[in-house]
Amino acid sequence: MKTYAVLTIGVICISTAAVIIRLIEAPATAIAFYRLAIASIFILPLSSFLRNTNGLNQIRLQDTLMCLAASVAISIHFVAWIASLEYTSVASSVILVTTSPLIVAFLSKLFFQEHLHKNVYVGIALGLIGAVVLTGGDSRLEGRELWGDLLAFIGALSFAFYLILGKRVRTRLNNLDYTSFVFLSASVMLFVISVIANQPLWNFDSKSIIFIVTLAIIPQLIGHSSITWALGSVRATLVSVAIMAEPVGAILLAWLILNEHPSLANLIGGLIILSGIFIAYKKS
Numbered sequence: 001m002k003t004y005a006v007l008t009i010g011v012i013c014i015s016t017a018a019v020i021i022r023l024i025e026a027p028a029t030a031i032a033f034y035r036l037a038i039a040s041i042f043i044l045p046l047s048s049f050l051r052n053t054n055g056l057n058q059i060r061l062q063d064t065l066m067c068l069a070a071s072v073a074i075s076i077h078f079v080a081w082i083a084s085l086e087y088t089s090v091a092s093s094v095i096l097v098t099t100s101p102l103i104v105a106f107l108s109k110l111f112f113q114e115h116l117h118k119n120v121y122v123g124i125a126l127g128l129i130g131a132v133v134l135t136g137g138d139s140r141l142e143g144r145e146l147w148g149d150l151l152a153f154i155g156a157l158s159f160a161f162y163l164i165l166g167k168r169v170r171t172r173l174n175n176l177d178y179t180s181f182v183f184l185s186a187s188v189m190l191f192v193i194s195v196i197a198n199q200p201l202w203n204f205d206s207k208s209i210i211f212i213v214t215l216a217i218i219p220q221l222i223g224h225s226s227i228t229w230a231l232g233s234v235r236a237t238l239v240s241v242a243i244m245a246e247p248v249g250a251i252l253l254a255w256l257i258l259n260e261h262p263s264l265a266n267l268i269g270g271l272i273i274l275s276g277i278f279i280a281y282k283k284s
Helices: 002-014 017-022 028-050 061-084 090-097 100-112 118-134 143-169 175-196 206-231 236-257 264-282
Strands: none
Touching: 002 206, 002 236, 017 090, 017 206, 017 236, 028 061, 028 175, 028 206, 061 090, 061 143, 061 175, 090 143, 090 236, 100 118, 100 143, 100 236, 118 236, 118 264, 143 175, 143 206, 143 236, 175 206, 206 236, 236 264
């Protein structure tokens, strides 16, 4: 129950990300950099204080490489997904990111021979059906919308790799050590990319700065850290199914804050997604 409670808190927190990003006036690489860097500032001291003999000082080369790979995956995920919100709606962007469970299930079965209960397959199927319904048969696949949807799918693919890598490493490395390593490494990568690409990293308005800090604390520090912690106790596929609830919260917040009104299809799709999550949890 404790693991499920933490996972639920994580999903609620990450549901706020899309709306917060929409309120920030800054490049995608800069938003992703600060989101991870600020979170690292909070996590690193705690990780150092609580570190024991099983911490980063004894991390194996294989785990180091997997952590770096996870850093690359989460960097791509954030940049692609944040950029997608400039071109398509919150609903379409967040829904497309929820296709990651299908990728996670395939990779888990392919590489780790993870046994999946039939309810998980049913939950994933319902979640994906709900995602399609949620878009309301969106056929605007041209121009800006097509590019935004493509970026969102790239975000889904890279997030699936992040979950798979995290599940593998978390069996040998505690949550704080893993999270601090990945967040800090990803921050450095994004900083270098921003400098090379000549993307601005400062001189943003005060409103954007406030929302950048909020983004780093609520969805990133609390949200993703909670999800990563849950990976140490439950299967990666189950975690990815739970994350399917993100579109429901994101669409509701977009309606209340950005005045993006959800359609009947959005509401029905959301209920289907929640049903899928319930079924996946029931026997997993």
